[in-house]
Amino acid sequence: xxxxxxxxxxxxxxxxxxxAGIPVVEAxxxxxxxxxxxxxxxxGFPVVLKISSPxxxxxxxSGGVELGLTNATQVGKAYGQIMSSVKQAYPEAQIDGxxxxxxxxxxxxxxxxxxxxxxxxxxxxxxLGGILVEVLKDVSFRIVPVTERDAHEMIKEIKGYPVLExxxxxxxxxIPALEKLIVKVxxxxxxxxxxxxxxxxxxxAYPDKAVAVDARIILE
Amino acid sequence: xxxEKLKEFEPIFYPKSIAVVGASAASTKAGSVWVSSLKSAGFxxxxxxxxxxGGRIADLEILPNLRLVPGEVDYVIVSVPRHSxxxxxxxxxxxxxxxxxxxxxxxxxxxxxxGRKLEEQMLEKAxxxxxxxxxxxxxxxxxxxxxxxxxxxxxGESGPxxxxxxxxxxxxxxxxIGMTRHINYSKGVSFGxxxxxxxxxxxxxxxxxxxxxxxxxxxxxxxxxxxxxSTMKQIAKTKPLVVWKGGRxxxxxxxxxxxxxxxxxxxxxxxxxxxxxxxITVRSLEELTDTLLVFQQLGHGQGTRAAIIGGLADGGxxxxxxxxxxxxxxxxxxxxxxxxxxxxxxxxxGEVGSILRNPVDxxxxxxxxxxxxxxxxxLIVRDAASDIVLLQEDVExxxxxxxxxxxxxxxxxxxxxxxxxxxxxxxxxxxxxxxVERLEIEQILLAASIPVFCSMExxxxxxxxxxxxxxxxxxxxxxxxxx
Numbered sequence: 001x002x003x004x005x006x007x008x009x010x011x012x013x014x015x016x017x018x019x020a021g022i023p024v025v026e027a028x029x030x031x032x033x034x035x036x037x038x039x040x041x042x043x044g045f046p047v048v049l050k051i052s053s054p055x056x057x058x059x060x061x062s063g064g065v066e067l068g069l070t071n072a073t074q075v076g077k078a079y080g081q082i083m084s085s086v087k088q089a090y091p092e093a094q095i096d097g098x099x100x101x102x103x104x105x106x107x108x109x110x111x112x113x114x115x116x117x118x119x120x121x122x123x124x125x126x127x128l129g130g131i132l133v134e135v136l137k138d139v140s141f142r143i144v145p146v147t148e149r150d151a152h153e154m155i156k157e158i159k160g161y162p163v164l165e166x167x168x169x170x171x172x173x174x175i176p177a178l179e180k181l182i183v184k185v186x187x188x189x190x191x192x193x194x195x196x197x198x199x200x201x202x203x204x205a206y207p208d209k210a211v212a213v214d215a216r217i218i219l220e
Numbered sequence: 221x222x223x224e225k226l227k228e229f230e231p232i233f234y235p236k237s238i239a240v241v242g243a244s245a246a247s248t249k250a251g252s253v254w255v256s257s258l259k260s261a262g263f264x265x266x267x268x269x270x271x272x273x274g275g276r277i278a279d280l281e282i283l284p285n286l287r288l289v290p291g292e293v294d295y296v297i298v299s300v301p302r303h304s305x306x307x308x309x310x311x312x313x314x315x316x317x318x319x320x321x322x323x324x325x326x327x328x329x330x331x332x333x334x335g336r337k338l339e340e341q342m343l344e345k346a347x348x349x350x351x352x353x354x355x356x357x358x359x360x361x362x363x364x365x366x367x368x369x370x371x372x373x374x375x376g377e378s379g380p381x382x383x384x385x386x387x388x389x390x391x392x393x394x395x396x397i398g399m400t401r402h403i404n405y406s407k408g409v410s411f412g413x414x415x416x417x418x419x420x421x422x423x424x425x426x427x428x429x430x431x432x433x434x435x436x437x438x439x440x441x442x443x444x445x446x447x448x449x450s451t452m453k454q455i456a457k458t459k460p461l462v463v464w465k466g467g468r469x470x471x472x473x474x475x476x477x478x479x480x481x482x483x484x485x486x487x488x489x490x491x492x493x494x495x496x497x498x499x500i501t502v503r504s505l506e507e508l509t510d511t512l513l514v515f516q517q518l519g520h521g522q523g524t525r526a527a528i529i530g531g532l533a534d535g536g537x538x539x540x541x542x543x544x545x546x547x548x549x550x551x552x553x554x555x556x557x558x559x560x561x562x563x564x565x566x567x568x569x570g571e572v573g574s575i576l577r578n579p580v581d582x583x584x585x586x587x588x589x590x591x592x593x594x595x596x597x598x599l600i601v602r603d604a605a606s607d608i609v610l611l612q613e614d615v616e617x618x619x620x621x622x623x624x625x626x627x628x629x630x631x632x633x634x635x636x637x638x639x640x641x642x643x644x645x646x647x648x649x650x651x652x653x654x655x656v657e658r659l660e661i662e663q664i665l666l667a668a669s670i671p672v673f674c675s676m677e678x679x680x681x682x683x684x685x686x687x688x689x690x691x692x693x694x695x696x697x698x699x700x701x702x703x
Contacts, residue, residue: 117489119445141492143449149699150496 006219007054010099013217020188024212025104031097033079039100040075046103049078051086055093062089068103104213107204108164108173114189114198122189128160129202146186151179173205181210196220222424229425231318233363233407235294239268239286242299245275250323251299252277253371261369286311299323306341313349322356328413329357339415346416358412359388370395379404381512382432384422390438397509402666403516406431420451427455434515436508437463449493456498457696460515460689463499464508465490498692500685510682517671518644521687523607526552527600528579530612533621536583539612543676544579550680554578561603568596586621594633601643608644610679616652631661635668646671646679
């Protein structure tokens with residue numbers, strides 16, 4: 001458990017990102033089971049529920065995420081499950097409720113992150129999601145401000161680049177959309193120097209667009 | 221770009237007078253070595269040795285105090301114990317000195333509170349006195365045009381390559397390697413701890429300096445990364461900037477990313493920064509000097525399609541195969557010779573025992589005489605399928621076959637060929653059992669502006685870097701024209 005008031009929740013992070021023109025899957029905060037169900041109906045099924053707490057960083061590790069919920073009954077049940085497993089894992093966590101968002105169709109999973117280097121300031125990171133980033137450390141970096149050309153090189157630089165071009169029937173990812181997203185993130189960071197870390201993980205890349213499915217911002 | 225630096229740095233690279241503080245009559249002292257080196261290099265300005273002991277050195281009177289120097293002092297070289305540096309800086313301010321270089325060490329590099337504090341005080345005094353500091357802990361300036369050598373060295377020939385180096389040892393190696401490989405410097409500087417003037421300042425000066433066409437750098441860290449990044453970004457657009465980053469710096473917990481924290485290492489950030497700035501990254505002294513050599517000799521990348529002459533005589537087959545691998549693995553393309561060239565070569569050297577595709581082995585010419593060999597090389601160089609030619613001259617094989625005289629003729633022919641047409645010719649002289657002759661040939665070829673390497677790998681790597689930079693620069697220019 002992390003006690004850190006500088007963590008913005010997913011809902012807050014996504015609101016900031018959306019205002020900056022960075023495509024996100026919209027998330028709303030539901031403070032009760034009832035609210036969760038009505039919001040799900042409004043958004044349209046299937047939906048995803050995630051714990052919303054400033055203290056829980058690794059949401060899925062503590063049973064705080066339920067995916068692919070197709071009706072109100074499932075949403076209600078998932079709400080209860082999330083609450084009980086998170087409370088068990090982090091008895092002292094402050095829980096705001098759950099975030100609700102529509103389940104994004106599968107795309108190529110990538111991550112875009114930002115951290116501050118002591119010598120060069122904000123640095124953006126790009127990589128493919130999952131095992132490629134965690135095990136093979138197949139990531140690339142560029143220093144903010146990142147131009148379109150930098151973003152292009154940054155994407156092409158990773159060894160897993162062919163995965164973005166589509167393989168085994170998987171649809172290719174739009175490179176221009178990823179470039180645009182990276183440049184927008186760079187501008188967002190430039191305009192908000194109080195941001196210490198940012199994590200868009202995952203971003204789903206489709207043939208025509210790229211959307212941040214989860215997002216986290218830490219302030220200085 | 222950065223034109224204001226030219227005037228500001230004039231007293232550093234072209235001082236009218238230099239005072240060396242800590243130059244005693246004992247010739248082994250660092251200050252004394254500096255005075256002798258400047259004197260024997262033929263420094264055109266006035267040299268003032270300064271030391272409390274008085275006496276004479278290198279036919280010059282040693283003055284007991286800087287304030288007693290009769291004329292103006294542009295530049296001061298300091299080699300006194302660190303406890304007297306602050307007092308000395310007061311003397312410098314009183315004399316209206318423009319820049320002070322400290323050979324004296326024992327400051328922040330010792331990682332002590334005292335060392336850092338002393339540096340702060342030095343900087344404060346310099347700022348108040350409108351004076352610049354180089355170092356401390358450095359050997360300062362090298363400017364062959366103005367006859368300023370590094371201590372204990374002599375100035376080499378003046379040329380288009382400028383360099384900055386945090387380390388004095390590496391700076392000295394760059395100069396000595398330059399002398400043997402004909403890499404000629406406009407100026408160089410070793411700035412040590414860089415408490416005032418640092419890499420960015422000197423890079424900006426070299427960018428503005430009309431005598432400098434290529435810039436090399438050895439860096440270990442920076443106090444202002446953002447400034448270094450923006451400086452490099454601006455410079456790389458107009459002058460090639462070859463950077464060797466030595467050592468690793470603290471990644472620091474702050475640099476870690478939330479989920480992927482361990483992925484971020486400072487080395488990775490440095491290499492990304494250099495790439496993003498458009499710098500050419502190298503990883504060793506060899507690679508740095510190889511790259512500076514091709515930039516100096518060839519100036520602009522002509523393309524990566526290489527014709528490789530792997531063998532001039534016996535044993536050319538295996539060498540050709542190895543040369544092909546070395547070049548392709550390092551980014552060069554090896555297109556086959558045109559049908560026409562191949563037919564002519566068959567007539568000339570015969571098919572048996574030859575490889576007439578690319579790489580080419582024309583060792584069979586050894587049975588038909590030198591003029592056949594020359595015709596064969598000429599044909600290959602003129603073939604339109606290639607942009608550059610790499611030729612392996614294995615001296616220990618050629619010497620017994622052609623004798624010294626034949627070898628001389630071969631190299632005269634290569635020099636004449638390189639002059640008479642535009643396609644660059646690069647010669648690889650692999651080390652072996654006849655080093656004296658090999659080194660002689662290397663000097664002859666280098667003097668004629670033919671780049672020489674000791675392996676195909678190193679040649680290919682340097683050529684590829686030159687070409688990559690030229691392509692990058694062209695793309696950058698066409699991009700800026702569009703916007």
